[in-house]
Structure formats: C-alpha cells, structure tokens
Amino acid sequence: MMAPLFTSKLLIVLIFGTLFGLILGVLPGLGPTTGGALILPFTMTLDPLSAIVLLTSIYCAGTYGGAITAVLINTPGTPAAAATCLDGYPLAQKGEAGRALGMATVSSTVGGIFSVIVLVFFAPVLAQLAYEFGQPEYFALAIFGLTMLASIGEGSPIKNLIAGAFGILISTIGKDFMTSIDRFTYGINELSVGIGFIPVVVGLFAISEMLTQSTLLDQVFKRVALKAVKLPSLDDYKKTWKTILRSSGIGSFIGVLPAEGGTVASLIGYSEAKRFSKEPEEFGKGSIEGIAGAEAANNAATGGAMVPTLALGIPGSATTAVILTGLIIHGVRPGPDLFREQPDFLYGIFGAMLIANVLFFIFGFFGAKLFARITLVPNKILWPMIFAVSVCGTYSLSQSIIDVWIMLFFGVLGFFMRRFGFSVVPVIIGLILGELVEGTLRQSLVIFDGNWLMFLTRPIALTFFILSLIALAFPLLRSKKRKK
Amino acid sequence: MNNVRNKKRANKSLPFFFKDEFKVFFVIIFVSTILLVTTFTFDKVPPILNRGIQPATFPKGLLVLIMFLTAVIYYLSFKNPWKKEKKLPKPFFLTILSFILFIIISKTLDFFLAISVLSIFVSYNWGEKRIFYLLLVGILFPLVVFIFFEMILGLRFPPGIITNLYYY
Numbered sequence: 041m042m043a044p045l046f047t048s049k050l051l052i053v054l055i056f057g058t059l060f061g062l063i064l065g066v067l068p069g070l071g072p073t074t075g076g077a078l079i080l081p082f083t084m085t086l087d088p089l090s091a092i093v094l095l096t097s098i099y100c101a102g103t104y105g106g107a108i109t110a111v112l113i114n115t116p117g118t119p120a121a122a123a124t125c126l127d128g129y130p131l132a133q134k135g136e137a138g139r140a141l142g143m144a145t146v147s148s149t150v151g152g153i154f155s156v157i158v159l160v161f162f163a164p165v166l167a168q169l170a171y172e173f174g175q176p177e178y179f180a181l182a183i184f185g186l187t188m189l190a191s192i193g194e195g196s197p198i199k200n201l202i203a204g205a206f207g208i209l210i211s212t213i214g215k216d217f218m219t220s221i222d223r224f225t226y227g228i229n230e231l232s233v234g235i236g237f238i239p240v241v242v243g244l245f246a247i248s249e250m251l252t253q254s255t256l257l258d259q260v261f262k263r264v265a266l267k268a269v270k271l272p273s274l275d276d277y278k279k280t281w282k283t284i285l286r287s288s289g290i291g292s293f294i295g296v297l298p299a300e301g302g303t304v305a306s307l308i309g310y311s312e313a314k315r316f317s318k319e320p321e322e323f324g325k326g327s328i329e330g331i332a333g334a335e336a337a338n339n340a341a342t343g344g345a346m347v348p349t350l351a352l353g354i355p356g357s358a359t360t361a362v363i364l365t366g367l368i369i370h371g372v373r374p375g376p377d378l379f380r381e382q383p384d385f386l387y388g389i390f391g392a393m394l395i396a397n398v399l400f401f402i403f404g405f406f407g408a409k410l411f412a413r414i415t416l417v418p419n420k421i422l423w424p425m426i427f428a429v430s431v432c433g434t435y436s437l438s439q440s441i442i443d444v445w446i447m448l449f450f451g452v453l454g455f456f457m458r459r460f461g462f463s464v465v466p467v468i469i470g471l472i473l474g475e476l477v478e479g480t481l482r483q484s485l486v487i488f489d490g491n492w493l494m495f496l497t498r499p500i501a502l503t504f505f506i507l508s509l510i511a512l513a514f515p516l517l518r519s520k521k522r523k524k
Numbered sequence: 525m526n527n528v529r530n531k532k533r534a535n536k537s538l539p540f541f542f543k544d545e546f547k548v549f550f551v552i553i554f555v556s557t558i559l560l561v562t563t564f565t566f567d568k569v570p571p572i573l574n575r576g577i578q579p580a581t582f583p584k585g586l587l588v589l590i591m592f593l594t595a596v597i598y599y600l601s602f603k604n605p606w607k608k609e610k611k612l613p614k615p616f617f618l619t620i621l622s623f624i625l626f627i628i629i630s631k632t633l634d635f636f637l638a639i640s641v642l643s644i645f646v647s648y649n650w651g652e653k654r655i656f657y658l659l660l661v662g663i664l665f666p667l668v669v670f671i672f673f674e675m676i677l678g679l680r681f682p683p684g685i686i687t688n689l690y691y692y
Contacts, residue, residue: 199597208586251620254650423646424647428665432669432679460606482582
C-alpha cells in the first residue's frame with residue numbers, strides 16, 4: 041500500500057508538509073485551509089501524487105497543530121481546536137501543560153489513524169455505490185451536501201444557505217459551459233473564463249483574517265510555561281481510552297458528512313465525552329477526558345472528510361475543498377473511476393495520511409515547545425509577509441493581476457461576512473460544487489424532457505432530497521428543543 | 525429632569541436603518557436586484573440549441589433564493605436581534621487604505637513596489653516602529669518571495685519600474 045511513498049522525494053514532501061502544517065496550525069488565524077490555498081500554486085511544480093501528499097499532510101498536521109496554541113495560550117490555532125481550549129488551558133494553568141499536550145498528541149494521532157482506516161475501507165465502497173449515480177443523483181447529492189453544510193455547520197443555517205447559494209452564483213460568472221453565453225462578465229474579458237478558486241479562497245480566508253487581525257491588535261495573549269510534553273500515564277489511558285475511541289468514531293462519521301468537519305466533530309466529541317464521563321463536573325476545569333474527546337474527534341474528521349472528496353468529488357470540509365481543487369488542477373478527477381484506474385495514486389494518499397499522523401506525533405511530542413515559540417512572531421511582522429505570499433501565489437496561477445484584485449475584493453467581503461455571522465466555508469463549497477449543481481440539473485432536465493417531477497421517480501435522488509429536507513428541518517427542531 | 529430625559533433618549537433604540545440587520549438586508553437585496561436585472565440581458569439560446577433551461581434561468585433562481593432567505597433572516601432578526609458589533613478600529617481602515625494603495629501602485633508603477641509599500645504601511649500602522657523590522661517585511665521578504673517565484677517557479681511578474689531593472 042505504501043510502496044509509492046518509499047521514494048526519498050515523497051518522504052521529503054511528507055516531512056515538509058507535516059512541519060508546515062504544524063506551523064500553520066499553531067498560528068491563530070492561519071490553519072490548514074488557508075495554508076493549503078497559499079501553497080496550492082507551488083504544487084504546480086510537483087507531480088500530482090507529491091502535490092496531494094503535500095496538501096493532505098498539511099491537513100492532518102495543521103488540524104493537530106491547533107491544539108498546541110489552544111493549550112498554551114487559550115486561543116485555538118484552528119477553529120477545530122476551539123473545544124480543546126475548554127479543558128486544555130485550565131489544565132495547563134494548573135502546571136500540567138505537558139500532560140495536556142501529551143494527551144492532545146496521543147488522542148489526535150489515534151483519531152487520525154482511526155479515520156485513515158475508515159477512509160481505506162469506506163471510500164472504495166462509496167465509490168462503488170457511485171457507479172449507480174446518474175446526473176439526477178449527483179444533483180440531489182450536491183444539494184444534500186449544501187443543506188448538510190448549512191444545517192450542521194457553525195452559525196445560522198439560513199445565513200449558511202445564503203453563503204452557499206452565493207458560492208454557486210460566483211461559479212456562474214463567465215461563459216456558460218453548455219452554451220458559451222457570457223454571464224455577469226460586464227464586458228470584462230478576464231471574467232469570461234470565470235472566477236478562479238484560488239483568489240476566492242485566499243481572499244476569504246487569508247486576507248479577511250488579516251483584516252480581522254487588524255481589529256485585534258490590542259489583544260494580549262497569556263502564555264503558560266511548557267517544560268516538555270509528557271506521554272499520558274497509565275491512569276490517564278484507563279480514564280480516556282473509551283472516550284478516544286468514541287470520539288474517533290464520531291469524528292470519522294461527522295467528517296464523512298459534507299460540513300465544517302473538524303470544528304463540529306470536536307464540539308460533538310467533547311460534549312459526548314462529558315455526557316459519558318464519570319466526572320462531568322471536572323469538564324471546563326482541566327478534564328483530561330475533555331481534551332481527549334475534542335482532539336480525537338477533530339483529527340478523526342480528516343480521514344472522514346476525505347471519503348466523499350475522493351469517492352464522489354464532493355468535499356467534506358473547507359480544507360478538502362482545497363485538496364479537491366489540487367486534484368482537479370493536476371488533472372485528477374475524483375470519483376469511482378479514480379478507484380478503478382489509479383489505485384496506486386489512492387494508496388499513496390492513504391499511506392501519506394497514515395504516515396503524516398505518525399510524523400505529527402513525533403514532531404508534536406518532541407517539538408511542541410519549539411512550535412509554541414512560533415506564536416511569538418508578532419502579527420505586525422507576520423501578516424504583511426503572509427500578504428506578500430498571498431499576492432504572489434494568487435498571481436502565479438494564471439499570471440493575472442485581475443486575480444489579485446479579486447482576492448482583495450473577497451478578502452474585504454469575507455471580513456464583513458464573518459463580522460455579521462455568515463460563515464465563509466459554504467461560499468467555498470458552493471463555488472466548488474456550483475458547476476456540478478448546475479450541470480447535473482440541466483442535464484437531468486434534458487433527460488427528463490423538462491419535467492421536474494421526474495426527479496421524484498429516481499429512488500436514490502429522492503432519498504437525497506428527503507435527507508436534504510431532514511437536514512433543513514434539523515436546526516428548527518434543535519432550536520425548539522432548546523427553548524423547551 | 526434633564527438627566528431623566530437624556531437617559532431615556534440614550535436608551536431609545538436606533539432607527540431601523542442604522543441597525544446592522546437592516547444594513548446587511550439592504551446591501552444583499554440591492555446587489556441581488558442589480559444582478560437579477562443583469563440576468564435579463566443575457567443572450568437567449570434558440571430552442572433548437574437549448575439544453576434543458578436557458579443560461580439565465582439558473583442564476584435567476586439562485587438570486588431569488590438569496591433574496592427570499594435574506595428577507596427571512598431580516599424578519600427573524602425582529603425577534604432575535606443580532607449581537608451588536610464593536611466599532612471598527614483605526615488600523616482596520618488603514619489596512620483597507622493600504623489595499624487601495626496597493627491596487628493603484630501595482631497598476632501604475634510596479635507590482636513589487638506595491639507589495640513593499642503595503643508591507644511597510646501595514647506593519648508601521650500596526651505598531652512596528654523599528655527600522656530593521658520594517659525593512660525586513662518591506663524589502664527583504666518581498667525580495668526573497670520575488671527570487672523564489674521568479675527563479676524556482678519560473679514566474680514572470682508584470683513589468684514595472686523596479687521589476688524592469690531585473691528583466692532588462
């Protein structure tokens with residue numbers, strides 16, 4: 041399975057990706073999604089497998105890296121590490137930062153490896169099922185993906201739906217792919233080819249975060265001292281092994297659903313850990329189970345989110361949307377045919393994720409203290425540098441200055457979206473799925489001779505539509521239950 | 525008496541058009557309306573070539589959906605008003621200004637000069653006053669980025685007063 045990885049080049053890529061992912065995860069505001077988008081143009085110099093290995097190792101290590109800052113400065117390096125702050129920081133304040141980070145490292149590794157196993161077994165099964173899918177089924181599946189994203193993602197479901205629809209709308213800019221008629225181009229030639237993914241994602245994540253950081257300059261972080269990361273004691277293992285396994289399962293399952301993978305998974309993993317705990321009163325005060333529950337779940341979501349990405353071409357999270365873009369720009373079309381025609385390529389990805397989980401365990405265990413020092417780089421130095429890389433990376437893909445302006449526009453837009461409670465992740469997923477949604481809808485209507493009701497005669501499509509309705513009704517039921 | 529009157533005035537809620545909920549609602553509806561009107565200008569495909577629906581139909585549907593959902597969130601905000609956001613600080617506006625400067629300089633003078641100016645401007649306004657660090661972010665780092673993209677990735681940057689010194 042790992043044969044393609046035993047080349048020195050791929051191992052170097054893997055080690056670099058893991059280290060880079062850890063650095064991105066440690067730095068609040070960056071993270072694997074922004075980092076992946078920033079590095080995407082650089083991957084053009086690599087072969088497809090090396091490029092995807094680089095992106096997936098950044099994904100795995102970046103998700104774990106968020107825990108280091110969550111424990112030491114009470115600020116999640118990535119949104120997925122938000123739940124880790126709840127117990128990681130209080131435990132660190134008690135002088136047990138090493139123990140907290142040790143548990144975060146072990147549970148992240150177990151969660152990550154568990155999810156790769158799920159990926160290895162589940163993705164081919166899903167890909168096999170996808171052979172049954174025609175255009176109407178893919179349309180229904182994409183709609184299901186977007187409604188799931190709206191309903192179990194962070195924030196207001198309606199705002200998420202608006203953001204998702206906006207993402208799809210962006211994908212309609214340019215020449216209509218079926219008739220070559222210009223849409224929303226306003227006579228600007230550069231817009232005829234549409235709006236690229238990279239300017240939008242770098243703008244929405246990196247530039248909008250830069251603007252957010254400009255509003256937080258007076259924020260002061262209190263750092264907890266760390267001597268060394270300690271492996272959990274036997275008592276800690278006895279206390280947490282069930283939690284780690286449960287959260288690994290939860291995280292993998294949540295990851296498979298198209299949503300904000302790790303963030304939602306860690307919150308559910310944490311709350312389930314509390315529900316099953318014999319000492320729920322300790323949660324929020326430095327519970328070791330709380331750290332294990334959150335960290336196993338968010339890392340387990342990485343493998344889970346790769347399942348629909350590879351098997352169906354539907355991204356399971358924002359970072360997998362970046363990975364999906366990487367696959368597409370390298371000429372690899374995800375879906376059932378990928379499993380039949382390029383199994384070595386897939387095994388390379390599976391193996392890379394497995395090794396990345398082991399590598400971040402080693403780097404995290406021995407280097408957490410060093411990585412924590414990266415947060416000492418002041419924002420007034422760091423963000424102008426990130427801006428320079430963002431601008432050059434965005435420019436490099438099609439060597440167009442218009443792309444840089446589009447990036448700045450989406451940066452400002454993303455800032456205001458986040459300020460008013462609109463998540464930017466659905467925009468990215470909408471943009472990725474836009475062509476699929478419109479293309480499959482229009483082709484289905486050709487098949488159905490314009491009769492919309494024919495969608496209801498396709499059992500798989502009908503199932504996805506019903507699931508979409510349930511997904512939309514879920515937040516309403518949840519808020520009613522909360523009021524009661 | 526005056527104090528009581530002033531207090532009442534202070535407690536009186538803002539007019540609806542000053543509230544975030546209305547501003548967001550207005551901007552989305554306004555932009556969507558303009559885009560919706562634009563869709564009516566799209567060329568139509570003759571029936572014999574038309575596959576499924578006209579190219580304008582899908583974006584029209586999306587825009588109507590966005591407008592409908594925006595109306596719903598605005599309606600819901602009467603019951604549950606949004607969290608009031610803090611006023612934006614000065615560095616935010618200066619960062620936006622730096623973006624505008626970047627666009628102007630990159631268009632008229634030089635791409636890398638624009639990056640340098642923005643980096644120094646942002647770093648200085650975010651509180652960095654030490655010359656060495658300003659030079660690091662404004663000159664040394666963009667130079668490293670330029671060399672990396674130009675030599676390793678083989679990228680050609682747009683011509684400009686500084687970039688031309690290297691190219692010619």
